Amino acid sequence: MGSITRSVGAGGANRPADVTEIQQLLNKVPAVQGGASPPFVVFGTCDSATLAAILKFQKKQVPAFADGRIDPGGPTLAKLNALAGAPSPGPGPGPSAATGSLTDVNRARGIGQIWLAAVEPAITGFIFSVGKGLSNAQAPSLAFIEDAFHKHFKLILDPSKKDAAHPNTKVFDPVTDKTFLPFIRSTFRGVQGVVMNPGKFDLITAAKATADKASGIAAYVLKTGGNIQVSPAFNSPARGPNCQAAIVVHEAVHVVDGASGNDAAHIPEWATNDPPISGKVAPGPDAKFGKTGYDLQTPEQAMHNAAAYASFAAHVARGKDERFGDGRQTE
Numbered sequence: 001m002g003s004i005t006r007s008v009g010a011g012g013a014n015r016p017a018d019v020t021e022i023q024q025l026l027n028k029v030p031a032v033q034g035g036a037s038p039p040f041v042v043f044g045t046c047d048s049a050t051l052a053a054i055l056k057f058q059k060k061q062v063p064a065f066a067d068g069r070i071d072p073g074g075p076t077l078a079k080l081n082a083l084a085g086a087p088s089p090g091p092g093p094g095p096s097a098a099t100g101s102l103t104d105v106n107r108a109r110g111i112g113q114i115w116l117a118a119v120e121p122a123i124t125g126f127i128f129s130v131g132k133g134l135s136n137a138q139a140p141s142l143a144f145i146e147d148a149f150h151k152h153f154k155l156i157l158d159p160s161k162k163d164a165a166h167p168n169t170k171v172f173d174p175v176t177d178k179t180f181l182p183f184i185r186s187t188f189r190g191v192q193g194v195v196m197n198p199g200k201f202d203l204i205t206a207a208k209a210t211a212d213k214a215s216g217i218a219a220y221v222l223k224t225g226g227n228i229q230v231s232p233a234f235n236s237p238a239r240g241p242n243c244q245a246a247i248v249v250h251e252a253v254h255v256v257d258g259a260s261g262n263d264a265a266h267i268p269e270w271a272t273n274d275p276p277i278s279g280k281v282a283p284g285p286d287a288k289f290g291k292t293g294y295d296l297q298t299p300e301q302a303m304h305n306a307a308a309y310a311s312f313a314a315h316v317a318r319g320k321d322e323r324f325g326d327g328r329q330t331e
C-alpha cells in the first residue's frame with residue numbers, strides 16, 4: 001500500500017517523497033488500466049509527464065474526480081493502490097491456452113495407421129479362405145477374423161455361430177455379400193486417408209471444446225468431412241497411446257460417414273458384456289444405450305458405428321479383442 005502525507009499533482013504540495021510514491025504506483029498499474037505508458041523515470045519531481053499521467057489515470061478510473069490532483073485518503077489513491085497491487089491481467093494465471101498435443105496426435109496417428117494397415121489384408125484373406133473352403137488349420141487367422149466380424153460388425157458365417165450374447169447377428173457370405181462388406185471396406189479406406197493426413201487434425205483449447213460440445217471431451221468432429229478437433233483432454237498421461245489411437249480411428253469414421261452420428265449406430269465399445277472391458281464403465285443416466293448396447297447392435301447399425309471400426313482394426317492388427325477407447329483411458 002502506497003500512502004502520501006500531502007497532495008500530489010496539479011496545485012498540490014508535491015513533496016518529493018509523496019511524488020516518488022505516486023510515480024511508483026502509476027508505473028505498477030497496467031497501461032490498459034490507466035497506468036503510466038511507457039513507465040516513467042521516478043525522480044520525485046511533479047513534472048508535466050507526471051501531471052499528465054495522473055490526469056489520464058483519473059479519467060480512466062475515477063472520472064468524477066479527474067482534477068489532476070491526488071489527496072491523502074482520497075478516491076484516486078485508493079484506486080491506484082488497488083490496481084497497483086492486483087495481479088497482472090496479462091501473462092500469468094488465468095484461462096489456460098493449452099491445446100491438444102501435436103506429439104500425442106502424431107503418435108496416435110502412427111498406431112492407428114498400423115491397426116488400419118492390417119484391415120484390408122485381413123478382409124482379403126478372410127474372403128479368400130472362406131471362398132476356398134479352407135479349414136482353421138489351413139488358414140490360422142480365419143477364426144479370429146471371423147470373431148472380429150462377429151463381435152464388432154455382428155456378421156457371422158453360418159447360423160451355428162449365433163449366440164445369446166449377440167442376438168442380432170446376421171449370417172453373411174463374405175464372397176458374395178454386397179451390403180455390408182463393400183461399405184465397411186470403403187469406410188476403412190476413407191478412415192485410413194484421414195488418419196494419414198496431418199492436416200485433418202486441429203489442436204484446440206479446453207474452452208473451445210466446452211463451447212462446441214462438452215467439458216472434458218477429448219476429440220470430436222463438428223460436421224461430416226470436417227477436421228478432427230483435439231483438446232487437452234486427449235493428451236498424455238490422462239489418455240494412453242492405445243486409447244488415443246482408438247479415438248483417432250473413431251473420429252475419422254465421423255469424418256467420412258455422415259450416418260455414424262445417429263444414436264442407434266453410435267454406441268461405445270465399452271457398452272458390452274464381452275471381455276475384457278465389461279463392467280469397467282457404466283452408461284450414465286441420460287445415455288441413449290444400455291450397458292449391452294454394443295452387443296445388441298444389428299450389422300446395419302454396426303456398419304455405421306465409429307467404435308466398431310476402431311475396435312475391429314485393433315482386433316485384427318493385434319490378434320485379440322481388446323477394445324481400447326473410453327473404457328480403457330490410460331492404456
Ligand SMILES: [Zn+2]
Nearest residue numbers: 250254266306
Ligand atoms: Zn463418436
